[in-house]
Amino acid sequence: MASDLEVLPVPGGPGAAALLPHLARVLDGEAPPALPVPADDPREIDRLTATLAPGSPIEHDAVLVLATSGSTGVPKGALLTAAALRASAAATHDRLGGVGTWLLALPAHHVAGMQVLLRSVAAGTEPVVLDVRAGFDPAALPAAVAAMSGPRRYTSLVPTQLVKALADPEATAALASLDAVLLGGAATPAPLLARATAASVPVVRTYGMSETCGGCVYDGLPLDGVRLRLGDDGRVSLGGPTLAAGYRGMPDHPAFAEPGWFRTDDVGSIGEDGRLRILGRIDDAISTAGLTVVPRVVEDVVTAVPGVAECVVVGVPDERLGARVAALVVLDAGATVTDDAIREHVASELGREAVPRVVVRTAALPVRGPGKVDRAAALRRVTDAAR
Structure with a gap:
């Protein structure tokens, strides 16, 4: 019998790390499937719960329902199974060179931040959490990075955070000491990437979304097992073990119409080096x-x-x-x-x-x-x- 979806309030500050034992139980099927929501944002809680129906049975044996990050219109909830989430964590660690300690610098109710917690569960490590409730402060990076244990250390940022960090020499040095800085959620301007490279910040550009358990293409190359293809119009489709089972309450959504594939709204091209380049959204x-x-x-x-x-x-x-x-x-x-x-x-x-x-x-x-x-x-x- 399918389990009912339960709301999972996610703290915006250091309390997010306390969710790890519960998330481990969710992945193991020992706790009900979860809908992460921001604990300190009643308006967003109301918006997500009104649409994604906690308290009713989950579909496809999903263990997490992650809302797409759009702030307008009706939110969609990606149905993520334990197998997909585990495959994503394993493929990420394999690509980066092994498990490690993670720094959480993003809201954990969104896919990029939640994946930092789930990768920590997979690695058996305790993440260091940067409090971003009042915004990202690069001055807090040096102490946070210093608190991370080895032998490998990772974080995940969005480009706007990297812009701020590169303006602070101590924050830049802290990032440069890490083994990888995953950068996604938005396009990375070429000059920003060049500045980070010049500062020895080990940026790994990621492409993916809630529907693919987050980033599944790193520096233009799919993670192991991930499938990538372009349509005649350049539209990107993604498949493989990290794929969501569909959308909550939307069994006939056209993005998942072809079994085993998710059709994005992005247009891309494949360079001579075999790497994917995202050119933008079709409707942009x-x-x-x-x-x-x-x-x-x-x-x-x-x-x-x-x-x-x-x-x-x-x-x-x-x-x-x-x-x-x-x-x-x-x-x-x-x-x-x-x-x-x-x-x-x-x-x-x-x-x-x-x-x-x-x-x-x-x-x-x-x-x-x-x-x-x-x-x-x-x-x-x-x-x-x-x-």
Whole structure:
């Protein structure tokens, strides 16, 4: 008989480590399947429980239901089995060179943070937890990393956290002392990766989502057992032992229509080296003056401009052009970058059609979930500025 799904309140601070014994029981089937929710966010608890139906039987012998990280619309819950979660932890440790101690620096009710706890369960190690309830403070990294035991030490971050850490020499040195810094949840700008490499930070770029137990493609190469293919339109599909069994209460969802595969909304390409490169989401493409502009490509070029730390590119509706390319940019501390410098660099690299007609500066990019750029919020900001 199927077990009923139970709510699992997940602390946002150091208390998250106390969940390890319970998570071990969940994986072993000795505790009911769990729906992780943020313990200190009643509004989000209400949103998730209203849709994902705790108190009713679980499907497909899943042990965890992890909500997708979207902050708008109706959340979907990925049905993750113990076998999939164990396969993900084993493949991750195999790729990284062995089990180790993990530093939790992300909210643990999302897949990236939860995986830090589950990998700790698999490794039999105690994670060190960075308190991020008030935001990520890179000044806290040195002490947290110093508290980690060896012989191998890992953490998982999102790009916005790495940007902040690289601005702090002591935080940078702490990250450089680790064996791997998994970086995912959002696109990693090429200049950011170059800065991390120059600082000897061992970044491993990850690609995946709740539906694949988190990252399942590392530095463009699938983990052992993970299957990857591209459709005729470049759409990425993923398969293998880390795949979710479907969505909670959505047995006919088209993303899982083909047995053994999950169809993403991402478009990618495979380079000559066999590595996957994500070009962006299918619905993010900007149609301007009859041409198609891929935001990810423009973002990489804009962040290559000296003084630009981060960037998100969106399309502002325009009656004549269909949409205008717009860029919301964050500058390095003390940097001065003109709009013309940004536009000239994009024009020289990509052509005039990709040039941002609107450039708006902000102190920080809007994010949602564990660190994904909130493009809807970015569009609102640049639209307001363009009026």
